Structures are given as C-alpha cells and as structure tokens.
Amino acid sequence: DAKTTQPTSMDCAEGRAANLPCNHSTISGNEYVYWYRQIHSQGPQYIIHGLKNNETNEMASLIITEDRKSSTLILPHATLRDTAVYYCIVRGGSGANSKLTFGKGITLSVRP
C-alpha cells in the first residue's frame, strides 16, 4: 500500500471547518483513500473513503485531487468532540478485507 504523509498536528476553533491534508503521491490506480479517527482511549473509527471522486457523508467530506496524489478531509463544523488523531490511509483494492496500514496521523485539537 502507498505511504501517506500528514502534518503532525493542527487546531481549529469550534464551529469552524477543519481541513486536514494528506499526501499520497505514490498511490496507484486501484488504491482507495481512507480516513479513520481515534479519540483518546478508544479504538479507531471509520470516517469516509474514496477512489477518485469527492465524497460526502454525515461525518465529513473527502476531496481528492485530480491526480490523486493528495486529499483533504473536511469536518464542516468542528466540535470539541472532534478532537482526535486522524489517520489518512491508502488501502489496496486487491481485497475487500485487506489490512489497514496506519501512520502516526494528525492530531486535531478543537478549541472552544
């Protein structure tokens, strides 16, 4: 699976949009971009995934560049409960049940 690069940390104000960047310049054509987050002392939680089109669900939006070498996770109205470590993961499309390869993620701190 391709490697991802994320900043170590960022913060944003409550109620504002949080834009979390991720670079995955070596991504191949059949690899998906996944985002998970991990709130302190809990297991990771799935947020969203995409291949090449932008995606949106009730939690977030995922914007993937046309060349697929980078993406941005957008939390439209961050709350204090969104404070967590966010992991950008590139996962092979070779199997529906393939493992997840986590990096260190980006720590998002939402301030009041």
Next chain:
Amino acid sequence: GAGVSQTPSNKVTEKGKYVELRCDPISGHTALYWYRQSLGQGPEFLIYFQGTGAADDSGLPNDRFFAVRPEGSVSTLKIQRTERGDSAVYLCASSPRTSGAHNEQFFGPGTRLTVL
C-alpha cells in the same frame, strides 16, 4: 447493537509470563483483525482471520505471538514469554464479508497490556 468487545480491558503481567487476550467481534462479521498500538504510534497490523483461518499473519512479530479463532467468531491472541517491549494496547476489529472493494473495520476499545 453490540460492538466489538475485548477482555480484559487492562492486563498487567510479569516478564516471561503467558497471556491471552480475547476479542468478541460483531455478530455475523466473518473478518477479524488484530492490531497493536504503542504509545504515540498508529495501530500496527498483526493478523487477519477470514472465518476460522488466518488469511494474513504477516504482522506477527515473532513466534511468541499466536492467535486462534476456532469457531469463526471469538478470537484469542496468545503471547508466550512476554517481554517488556510487548507492552502496548492490543486492538481487535471486525468487518462483514462483502463482495465490494470497501469494507469498514469496526474496532473494539482495546486491551492495555503492561509487562513489568
């Protein structure tokens, strides 16, 4: 509904001892994963089961680590001759079998293992 559960939530043991960590996946999920997470790091893959068989055990660090899933549901991660470096949070995840490329993994809260 019930999520993935792991027991115990905390385990303290002495160097050289044997430990077993249990994972109860979501009912009906055929895929089960074990990861471990050291402080300040992301989770690291250990092993993946599809049904009763280990489909990928490439992440097991050495032969002191072993996992079983005899009936295709509950899984046990077994660590022999524990070392201080085994101290970590051990996470279990499960996912349903689908025919598509996407398969969300649902994680349990983890077992915190401390080897003294």
